[in-house]
Amino acid sequence: MKQKLVIIGNGMAPGRALEKLFDTAPDQYDVTIFNAENRVNYDRIMLSPVLSGEKKFEDIIIHGDGWYIKNNVMLYKGHKVTNIDRVKKQVTSEHGEVADYDKLVIATGSNPFIIPVPGHKLAGVLSYRDLDDVTAMMLAAKARGSAVVIGGGLLGLEAAAGLKEQGMDVTVVHLMPTLMERQLDPAAGYMLEQELESRGIKVLCGANTKEIAGESKVEAVHLDDGTVIPASLVVMAVGIRPNNWLAQDAGLEVNRGIVVSDNMQTSDPDIFSLGECAEVGGVCYGLVAPLYQMANVLAANLTGDKDAKFVAQDTPTRLKVTGINLYSAGDFADGDDREEIVFRDASSGVYKRLVIKDDKIIGVVLYGEAADGPWFFEKLKTSEDISEIRDMLIFGQNAVLGGANVDPLAAVTALPDSAEICGCNGICKGDIVTAINEKGLTSLGEVRAHTKASASCGSCTGLVEQLMTLTLGNSFDANAIQSMCPCTDLGHSEVRRLIKAKDIKSIPQLMQELEWKTSCGCVKCRPALNYYLVADWPGEYVDDYQSRFINERVHANIQKDGTYSVIPRMWGGYTNSKELRAIADVVDKFNIPTVKCTGGQRIDMLGIKKQDLPAVWEDLGKAGFVSGHAYAKGLRTVKTCVGTDWCRMGTQDSTGLGIKLEKMMWGAWTPAKLKLAVSGCPRNCSEATCKDIGVICVDSGYDIHFAGAAGLDLKATVVLGHVDSEAETIIHIIALAQMYREQGHYLERIYKWADRVGIDEIKAQIMDNAEQRQTYYDAFIFAQTFAQVDPWDERVSGLDKHEFNPMAVLELEAAQ
Amino acid sequence: MSDSNTTSVMTENWVQIGTVNDIPLRGARHVHMGDKTIAIFRNADNKIFALEDKCPHGGCPISNGIVHDNSVTCPIHNWVISLETGEALGADEGQTLAFPVQMNGDKILLSLSLK
Ligand SMILES: Cc1cc2nc3c(=O)[nH]c(=O)nc-3n(C[C@H](O)[C@H](O)[C@H](O)COP(=O)(O)OP(=O)(O)OC[C@H]3O[C@@H](n4cnc5c(N)ncnc54)[C@H](O)[C@@H]3O)c2cc1C
Ligand code: SF4
Ligand code: SF4
Ligand code: FES
Numbered sequence: 001m002k003q004k005l006v007i008i009g010n011g012m013a014p015g016r017a018l019e020k021l022f023d024t025a026p027d028q029y030d031v032t033i034f035n036a037e038n039r040v041n042y043d044r045i046m047l048s049p050v051l052s053g054e055k056k057f058e059d060i061i062i063h064g065d066g067w068y069i070k071n072n073v074m075l076y077k078g079h080k081v082t083n084i085d086r087v088k089k090q091v092t093s094e095h096g097e098v099a100d101y102d103k104l105v106i107a108t109g110s111n112p113f114i115i116p117v118p119g120h121k122l123a124g125v126l127s128y129r130d131l132d133d134v135t136a137m138m139l140a141a142k143a144r145g146s147a148v149v150i151g152g153g154l155l156g157l158e159a160a161a162g163l164k165e166q167g168m169d170v171t172v173v174h175l176m177p178t179l180m181e182r183q184l185d186p187a188a189g190y191m192l193e194q195e196l197e198s199r200g201i202k203v204l205c206g207a208n209t210k211e212i213a214g215e216s217k218v219e220a221v222h223l224d225d226g227t228v229i230p231a232s233l234v235v236m237a238v239g240i241r242p243n244n245w246l247a248q249d250a251g252l253e254v255n256r257g258i259v260v261s262d263n264m265q266t267s268d269p270d271i272f273s274l275g276e277c278a279e280v281g282g283v284c285y286g287l288v289a290p291l292y293q294m295a296n297v298l299a300a301n302l303t304g305d306k307d308a309k310f311v312a313q314d315t316p317t318r319l320k321v322t323g324i325n326l327y328s329a330g331d332f333a334d335g336d337d338r339e340e341i342v343f344r345d346a347s348s349g350v351y352k353r354l355v356i357k358d359d360k361i362i363g364v365v366l367y368g369e370a371a372d373g374p375w376f377f378e379k380l381k382t383s384e385d386i387s388e389i390r391d392m393l394i395f396g397q398n399a400v401l402g403g404a405n406v407d408p409l410a411a412v413t414a415l416p417d418s419a420e421i422c423g424c425n426g427i428c429k430g431d432i433v434t435a436i437n438e439k440g441l442t443s444l445g446e447v448r449a450h451t452k453a454s455a456s457c458g459s460c461t462g463l464v465e466q467l468m469t470l471t472l473g474n475s476f477d478a479n480a481i482q483s484m485c486p487c488t489d490l491g492h493s494e495v496r497r498l499i500k501a502k503d504i505k506s507i508p509q510l511m512q513e514l515e516w517k518t519s520c521g522c523v524k525c526r527p528a529l530n531y532y533l534v535a536d537w538p539g540e541y542v543d544d545y546q547s548r549f550i551n552e553r554v555h556a557n558i559q560k561d562g563t564y565s566v567i568p569r570m571w572g573g574y575t576n577s578k579e580l581r582a583i584a585d586v587v588d589k590f591n592i593p594t595v596k597c598t599g600g601q602r603i604d605m606l607g608i609k610k611q612d613l614p615a616v617w618e619d620l621g622k623a624g625f626v627s628g629h630a631y632a633k634g635l636r637t638v639k640t641c642v643g644t645d646w647c648r649m650g651t652q653d654s655t656g657l658g659i660k661l662e663k664m665m666w667g668a669w670t671p672a673k674l675k676l677a678v679s680g681c682p683r684n685c686s687e688a689t690c691k692d693i694g695v696i697c698v699d700s701g702y703d704i705h706f707a708g709a710a711g712l713d714l715k716a717t718v719v720l721g722h723v724d725s726e727a728e729t730i731i732h733i734i735a736l737a738q739m740y741r742e743q744g745h746y747l748e749r750i751y752k753w754a755d756r757v758g759i760d761e762i763k764a765q766i767m768d769n770a771e772q773r774q775t776y777y778d779a780f781i782f783a784q785t786f787a788q789v790d791p792w793d794e795r796v797s798g799l800d801k802h803e804f805n806p807m808a809v810l811e812l813e814a815a816q
Numbered sequence: 817m818s819d820s821n822t823t824s825v826m827t828e829n830w831v832q833i834g835t836v837n838d839i840p841l842r843g844a845r846h847v848h849m850g851d852k853t854i855a856i857f858r859n860a861d862n863k864i865f866a867l868e869d870k871c872p873h874g875g876c877p878i879s880n881g882i883v884h885d886n887s888v889t890c891p892i893h894n895w896v897i898s899l900e901t902g903e904a905l906g907a908d909e910g911q912t913l914a915f916p917v918q919m920n921g922d923k924i925l926l927s928l929s930l931k
């Protein structure tokens with residue numbers, strides 16, 4: 001019997017602990033998570049780039065919905081736990097959901113602290129903690145206007161910079177005399193203030209908020225000294241409080257945070273806590289590096305390894321505001337027993353200060369130029385005696401290691417194995433190099449997956465790439481793409497390029513010329529190569545059916561019991577009594593157990609035996625049906641609404657356009673499945689804005705959308721552009737499909753391809769370059785002359801009949 | 817059903833089930849025997865193999881998979897199965913029944929005793 005593990009809170013700390021747990025003991029626990037936030041686990045520290053517009057929420061998701069499915073985790077989104085019953089070993093959510101536990105983990109993070117000044121409850125007063133806060137800030141910023149950020153620490157300044165990017169007038173109100181006084185000395189704090197002011201952010205230090213004024217919503221902030229700052233938005237970023245009330249109600253030992261031992265156990269041996277809500281060794285932590293260390297300890301403990309212990313460590317600080325380089329670590333207060341080394345370059349805005357005690361670095365503050373941060377931090381952590389190199393020390397690693405060393409790799413080469421590269425995840429140089437060598441890693445993505453280095457705030461990505469170059473030599477190129485499969489070192493793009501460049505027209509020729517490492521490929525490369533050759537040499541290449549997956553080989557969808565499902569095409573979702581009658585007859589004649597409407601507006605017959613397929617198709621063919629390609633990496637459906645035919649809202653003939661598109665595009669193979677939809681007006685009844693390609697008809701013409709997704713990933717489309725006529729719509733869409741056919745990697749949906757090559761590039765080629773558009777269009781139409789052959793009809797006529805019939809039926813006597 | 821032989825010639829305990837050309841290169845066919853189905857594979861080197869048509873993982877018919885080198889990949893969850901032994905390769909564990917095969921010219925003889 002698996003044990004039941006229940007987790008309250010789905011933040012970064014428990015997310016990491018689960019990854020570890022599933023790595024080491026995937027089958028030990030049935031996991032249930034309750035999360036007050038109505039979403040999956042995401043990288044909270046990247047909210048600032050989302051606020052500034054540099055990233056989208058999808059970019060910062062750590063575990064998408066698919067991850068929970070894969071690991072069999074029950075995630076209750078939007079369920080706040082309100083009670084822990086330690087006697088019954090049960091937790092209850094506010095919606096009344098109850099879960100039993102054998103082991104419980106409390107990971108409720110912390111709550112932003114709100115200063116209780118008058119007016120702090122007015123509409124327009126926000127904190128900065130989760131995606132809802134960011135969405136609210138971005139919404140408020142749409143009206144431009146003025147914002148006041150109360151608090152000049154890390155969070156407040158990132159919020160201020162983000163709001164400024166969003167076009168607001170921003171003032172930072174900070175109680176202390178200089179900014180970020182906990183991480184910066186006054187000199188660096190002053191330089192930071194200058195930098196922010198020069199970007200148009202007003203900074204008021206030594207300013208105490210007296211009141212937030214306004215009738216029903218925020219109108220102004222009043223300071224103690226009488227200053228009044230008009231504001232339509234106030235963001236409070238003055239600190240956090242560990243979220244410990246649940247534990248307190250349950251009678252667990254609670255101090256500032258939930259008290260845990262150094263292996264994350266609370267005062268109840270079956271209850272654990274980690275993250276910002278936990279207090280270990282009398283300290284609560286608020287940066288991910290120590291939280292991730294807690295996650296490792298917890299995972300070890302849950303799998304029975306009682307030796308893992310949390311050890312307190314210094315964590316360096318960086319500010320994630322583009323263009324501001326700042327690094328600080330350790331202790332940099334003045335003192336009689338301390339010396340300091342300071343370097344200033346006013347012209348280029350550089351300030352560096354090292355605090356030294358007994359010939360050892362105990363504090364580092366770098367402003368303007370922070371690349372040497374990790375090198376200094378390494379010396380700080382290991383208490384290295386620096387008396388020998390003291391003269392040059394402040395000038396950094398290159399200076400110490402030999403003057404004007406121009407080799408950019410010299411710095412990483414010289415780092416010892418124990419040097420920390422990724423601060424967020426506590427990953428050292430040695431860990432990364434070992435992983436690269438032992439696991440044969442060749443891409444940044446792989447290094448992230450295996451070591452976690454650079455997988456959080458990302459500020460160490462450059463260093464990790466340098467390490468890869470160092471370890472792999474010139475074979476590593478930071479921009480290189482992963483190889484297709486273990487049969488080759490080439491990536492998909494490279495293979496596609498070489499097929500064209502070397503005029504490669506068959507799979508054996510390709511494997512010979514591109515030096516495949518296996519005799520005949522594998523299940524990853526063969527279908528990809530077959531697609532590339534089909535797409536690149538229409539009319540010349542002979543399709544290799546043995547390199548297609550079973551569904552495309554027999555033109556039906558295999559089901560988990562080995563039977564098949566058959567979906568005939570219904571153009572634009574339209575049918576009639578004759579077709580329906582034919583389907584009814586087929587269902588009766590072949591005893592088809594299940595008939596269902598699909599999401600693509602057609603009819604699916606499920607549970608057909610393989611040997612019956614040709615006969616089923618023969619009967620369907622007589623009624624005029626052709627294959628719906630519901631099994632294909634190719635054009636699937638074009639969903640339509642009833643448009644001007646019937647709907648009083650319709651602006652254009654959406655049905656007619658959908659059917660035209662489907663008639664022109666059926667039979668085309670594409671890198672991954674391709675689903676279209678056309679809606680007659682922005683009410684969008686055919687859901688065109690989550691399709692691979694969609695059209696929204698409007699009074700003035702047609703808005704063409706693309707790159708949506710509604711599967712494991714959920715993504716709205718982006719607009720390709722607007723055209724005036726139906727004929728132009730068709731040309732643009734077909735050109736787009738052809739560009740994707742020529743460039744997409746096999747199994748790469750159109751939205752992933754668009755992410756890779758860039759929306760702007762696609763717009764430039766399809767919308768702005770008429771000649772290029774026409775070339776794509778012509779290529780597609782030419783290829784269709786070979787592709788538009790109904791595969792069902794071919795098989796009814798006897799093609800590939802070996803696929804459907806047994807080779808022999810042995811008498812049982814003969815078998816004895 | 818012209819190309820399926822309903823009666824087969826007995827040679828001691830070997831049964832003739834057809835010829836090499838009945839199976840596509842790098843492809844598979846199947847043979848019914850009572851309620852058992854046996855998958856017959858032909859790899860790129862024209863070698864013939866016979867395994868029970870059941871993936872050791874979920875029981876799916878592996879004759880529907882893609883054949884490469886001396887293995888077949890199950891279409892349902894991508895387990896890779898050795899054509900020689902019926903064993904799952906890589907990290908997966910499991911085995912399906914393998915049957916001996918003999919060639920007589922281009923004729924394929926299947927033995928129904930297990931390997
Ligand atoms: C804007 C911003 C920028 C940051 N930048 C950095 C940085 O650059 N570097 C760095 O190291 N750190 C940074 N941090 C801090 C870092 O994000 C946090 O330390 C970390 O995310 C905390 O993780 P956690 O798992 O403890 O808690 P959280 O991630 O806060 O997760 C707690 C979750 O529990 C849920 N929850 C609470 N109560 C309940 C309940 N009763 N029932 C169910 N669910 C509940 C909450 O909704 C929340 O989703 C930043 C934080 C913010 C907000
Ligand atoms: S999308 Fe518009 S035109 Fe089409 S059915 Fe809906 S409301 Fe009518
Ligand atoms: S049909 Fe689709 S959604 Fe339903 S179980 Fe299968 S994969 Fe999942
Ligand atoms: S330092 Fe933040 S991801 Fe590596």
